[in-house]
């Protein structure tokens with residue numbers, strides 16, 4: 619059955635060697651420009667930590683940057699942002715774009731960047747495209763962590779965070795060694811103020827209405843791939859890395875108008891059919907739980923028999 623639980627037997631050492639392969643990692647492995655799209659609790663933050671380490675790139679999480687902006691209790695701007703976040707809406711594009719503009723120039727982004735939770739609207743996607751074009755940068759991969767809303771409540775309501783480092787735990791799926799204490803510093807773990815039942819439903823509505831249209835936006839640009847986010851954390855990481863490694867070798871990204879004009883050439887068809895065979899371009903987000911279960915079972919049998 620599609621599991622939303624982490625494999626508790628995965629040791630830190632196993633996680634490290636799966637992702638880093640440090641001794642073997644050479645310069646050509648470094649660098650990528652990645653976007654993660656997914657509903658609240660789909661695993662964007664969890665996977666970001668692993669991908670930035672793997673590609674030695676910077677993580678730009680607009681959620682984290684906006685939370686930082688709310689820390690100054692005397693700032694009116696911060697108070698405005700806090701209210702929007704706690705009601706599950708989106709912070710205005712101008713504020714978000716100015717954060718992006720500042721972040722992308724940081725020295726830690728010299729090898730590339732990973733956007734966690736940005737862009738969230740078509741407008742932000744278009745703005746990002748212009749910003750990257752002006753800096754002669756391109757996107758390599760847009761990974762969508764696809765998961766049904768039903769799975770997310772448990773993930774969000776059980777989440778624990780270590781505020782200063784951003785480390786994330788889960789009461790059930792990834793518990794800290796000592797209850798409510800960070801494994802590294804021993805400091806107290808907290809819950810996010812928007813991790814409540816009511817705010818979660820508003821966040822999900824916002825995601826479906828305003829962010830999901832971006833999936834077609836990036837599909838037209840040939841760099842979107844959907845990953846089944848109900849898998850274990852390690853499986854999602856493995857698939858994410860495989861896809862990024864594959865896509866960054868391609869020159870498939872077609873920015874702005876050229877993407878809309880683009881027709882299905884033989885080349886793109888070959889790439890698409892290859893991706894489907896590799897289970898990389900299958901959008902499972904619209905499937906019901908029952909169909910998703912059958913779909914995953916078929917894929918796993920085909921894999922076991924070496925057919926795909």
Ligand code: AP5
Pocket residue numbers: 621622623624656657658659660661662663664665680681682684702703704706707708709710714734735736737738742773774776777778786787788789791792821847848849850851854
């Ligand atoms: P943001 O902070 O980005 O929140 P979100 O999109 O709602 O996503 P989350 O951080 O809640 O979930 P996640 O996908 O990172 O999941 P995680 O890895 O932690 O944004 C917050 C708010 O800021 C927005 O609502 C909006 O108001 C504003 N905002 C942000 N960006 C904006 C923008 N661009 N424009 C306008 N407004 C913006 O995982 C969740 C839990 O599940 C964890 O406990 C984890 O341990 C567990 N878990 C993860 N993966 C697995 C797995 N495979 N199996 C089992 N458990 C797992």
Ligand code: MG
Pocket residue numbers: 662663664681
């Ligand atoms: Mg997050």
